[in-house]
Amino acid sequence: MPRTSVAVIGSGVGGLTAAHLLQRSYDVTLYEAAPRLGGHAETHTVPDGAGGSVAVDTAVMMVHARGNPHVMRLLGELGVTTRPLGDITLSVTCAECGFANPDAHDLHRPPPRPQAMPAAAWQRVTEQTKRFSDELATALGAGAADRTLQELIDAGQYTDYVVGHLIMPLMVTMGLVPADSVRRFPLGHLFETLDHNGVLAGDSGWRSIVGGTARYVERIAARLTAVLRSTPVRSVRRTARAVDVRDATGTVRSFDKAVIATHPRQALELLADPSDGEARILGSFHYAANPGVLHTDASVLPSAPGMRRTHNYRQQSCHPANATPALSIDLNRLQGITAAADHIASFNDEARRAAPAAVIATLGYEHPAWTPESAAAQRLLPLLSDHRLAFAGAYHHAGGYHEDGCLSGVRAAAALGAPW
Incomplete structure (x- = not known):
């Protein structure tokens, strides 16, 4: 008797995890619109500046031993090793007023006082910053997770200076969305975002994947029945006996089951016959783009002593106005890479500051x-998956991180009869 056939559409961590678990019992065909598999698991092999090469991740740059239990289990099954790293740290600088905070990831650690600001005024700034951190924790403890960040800011009557230099840079950086969007973040999701990045606990359980995230992507793909790269899917139609998948060439393949592991609005566009519930739920999600570059131009990093951070x-x-995450990430420092050349990922306005000759690759997440x-x-997302068609993606859980995508793949596979 032939094995049950399953299509998995999308090769981000949600689709890959689902495919990995489903392949144990079924024949899995993985569809990916791009030539490269992995989604945010993107590894670049680049010169190390000394005649050799080094693997550098530019989206999923590390995993957390405590906060990523499903990812860590997946890596263990695949025989992919990790190594310990230090903390995630954040510096913030303002070109207009000269504000410089080397420890912006810690709201309880007062930054150096700008020379132009009187000591008494600066004392009020640091007191407000600490109070914000305390009020955020109190609001969550009081069950106010659905309140927005802006509501918390308004209720606390924080000054524009505190919001613009201490609160919003941290929130925009960790949320990776423009300021107007992060102001609408429900506090529950904001809490997950800060906790994922170690801001709340101050822990240092971060690890990088030896050889880059491409290692786990390659090992999952090698075990699948079929992998169709550069094959965009145009529609998914449920019939009485099958799930028909039509790709960009017009080819239609019939499967017994399927997983749609794309962004939610793309998933909705793929459905040939979406239900009212699918249209309403999947249509409620929005994304922010962060164009960037991988480069070696260290001039974009802070030059003042003690200001350079991950x-x-x-x-x-x-x-x-509606600040985007103008961010440069020191990948050598973040991922424990030993190389003569600096490797930096810069996004949005920071990407435009990198010298064109130093650019290795363009990025778009x-x-x-x-x-x-x-x-x-x-x-309401759990209501959408059934025994024939399941949905996966990092948008299913918590803050939308790699662990959330992995967990969504686990649950999609379980819905189709392949529990972990």
Whole structure:
């Protein structure tokens, strides 16, 4: 008797995890629109500046031993090793007023006082910053997870200076969405974002994947029945006996089951006959794009002593209009890479500061822009998957990180009869 056939559409961590688990019992065909598999698991092999090469990750740059239990289990099954790293740290600089905070990831650690600000005024700034951190924790403890960040800011009557230089840079950097979007973040999702990045606990359980995230992508793909790269899917139609998948060439293949592991709006566009519930729930999610470059131009990093961190945020003015994450990430420092050349990922405005001759690759990632509406829709996502068609993606859980995508793949596979 032939084995049950399953199509998995999308090769991000959700689709790959689902495919890995389903392949144990079924024949799995993986569809990917791009030539490269992996989604945010993107590894570049680049010169190390000394005649050799080094593997550098530019989206999923590390995993957390405590906060990523499903990812760690997946890596263990695949025989992919990790190595310990230090903390995630953040510096913030403002070109207009000269503000410089080398420890912006810690709201309880006061930054150096700008020379132009009187000591008494600066004392009020640091007191407000600590109070914000405490009020965030109190609001979550009081069950106010659906309140937005802006509501918390308004209730606390924080000054524009505190919001613009201490609160928003941290939130924009960790959320990876523009300021207007992060202001609408429900506090529950914001908490997950900060906790994932070690801001709340201050722990240092971060690890990098030896050889890059491409290692686990390659090992999963090698075990699948079929992998169709550069094969965009145009429609998924449920019939009485099958799930028909039509690709960009017009080829239609019939499968017994399927997983759609794309961004939610793409999933909705693929469905030939979406239900009202699918249209309403999947249509509630929005994403923010973060164009960037991988490069070797260290001039984009802070030059002042003690200011260079793993993450380096720079704003042009004290009151930037809907600030995007103007961010440069020191990948050598973040991933424990020993190389003569600096390897840096810069996004949005920072990407434009990198010297063109130093650019190794262009980058383009999108991240969920959480809203009260999308948070409500997220709670309904489990209703969409059944024994024939399941959905996966990092948008299914918590803050939309790699662990969330992996967990969604686990649950999609379980819905189709392949529990872990």
